[in-house]
Amino acid sequence: MLQQLINHKTIRRYTDAPISEQTLNRILTAACRASNTGGMQTYSIVVTLDKEIKKQLAPAHFNQPMVTEAPAVITFCVDFNRFNHWCALRNAKPGYGNLLSLSSAIIDACLASQNLAVAAESEGLGICYLGTTTYNARSIIKTLKLPKYVVPITTITVGYPTAEEKEKQQEDRLPLDGICHHEIYEDYPDSEIERIYRYKENLPQNKQFVLENKKETLAQVFTDIRYTQQDAERISVELLDVFREQGFQI
Numbered sequence: 315m316l317q318q319l320i321n322h323k324t325i326r327r328y329t330d331a332p333i334s335e336q337t338l339n340r341i342l343t344a345a346c347r348a349s350n351t352g353g354m355q356t357y358s359i360v361v362t363l364d365k366e367i368k369k370q371l372a373p374a375h376f377n378q379p380m381v382t383e384a385p386a387v388i389t390f391c392v393d394f395n396r397f398n399h400w401c402a403l404r405n406a407k408p409g410y411g412n413l414l415s416l417s418s419a420i421i422d423a424c425l426a427s428q429n430l431a432v433a434a435e436s437e438g439l440g441i442c443y444l445g446t447t448t449y450n451a452r453s454i455i456k457t458l459k460l461p462k463y464v465v466p467i468t469t470i471t472v473g474y475p476t477a478e479e480k481e482k483q484q485e486d487r488l489p490l491d492g493i494c495h496h497e498i499y500e501d502y503p504d505s506e507i508e509r510i511y512r513y514k515e516n517l518p519q520n521k522q523f524v525l526e527n528k529k530e531t532l533a534q535v536f537t538d539i540r541y542t543q544q545d546a547e548r549i550s551v552e553l554l555d556v557f558r559e560q561g562f563q564i
């Protein structure tokens with residue numbers, strides 16, 4: 315298990331091999347065994363195998379090819395619809411339209427998704443997370459017919475990796491001592507930031523990104539091109555609206 319975690323690579327190209335029902339059930343069972351706030355399991359998992367529904371989902375994911383090419387597209391949602399309904403049938407008054415409940419449910423949905431990712435890899439499958447889920451949540455809500463108090467949080471595409479994908483190199487990570495603090499947080503002097511990011515900055519593909527985009531630094535590729543303030547603020551406003559439309563008073 316440890317070696318499998320350390321060997322993780324996102325897989326974006328899949329063979330045509332379908333995922334058997336037993337395998338799918340095993341990885342979904344593992345997903346639902348994740349720790350969850352108060353034992354409430356305030357999330358739902360929507361498994362999309364149908365080609366037509368995948369096609370409908372694709373534009374929300376900016377037509378990333380994995381959505382139509384992967385045998386399974388799995389959407390993890392916060393879900394207070396089910397829990398509230400149970401409360402209503404049991405003379406209990408739920409009060410979960412708030413930020414705290416929402417953030418707990420988001421954590422739970424993400425823990426379930428990562429359990430599924432690890433379980434899938436242990437079955438020889440490959441996975442890719444799709445951050446586009448929160449970019450275009452409204453469209454996903456419509457396609458998957460999500461009721462009030464249900465909001466998609468993340469999506470994982472799952473399938474058997476092509477031979478080429480299996481062979482590709484792992485993505486870089488910052489050095490462990492750049493991420494982990496011992497006992498208390500130790501803020502970074504400039505020299506440490508220089509050291510921690512040096513490897514990433516010197517990777518040939520990253521140097522190429524800087525050149526191609528006519529930027530001075532790799533950091534500028536992130537701030538000016540990949541993850542701009544403008545996009546983040548526009549999408550934040552929309553995401554907040556979506557949570558409100560779905561019943562959350564935040």
Ligand SMILES: Cc1cc2nc3c(=O)[nH]c(=O)nc-3n(C[C@H](O)[C@H](O)[C@H](O)COP(=O)(O)O)c2cc1C
Nearest residue numbers: 322323324325326378442443444445446468484485
């Ligand atoms: C929340 C989240 C959203 C992501 N969204 C996308 C995405 O929309 N498209 C994609 O190709 N990869 C996506 N990824 C995969 C990352 O690009 C990938 O994990 C990262 O580059 C590190 O590579 P690795 O997973 O192979 O180590 C996402 C990952 C996470 C955790």
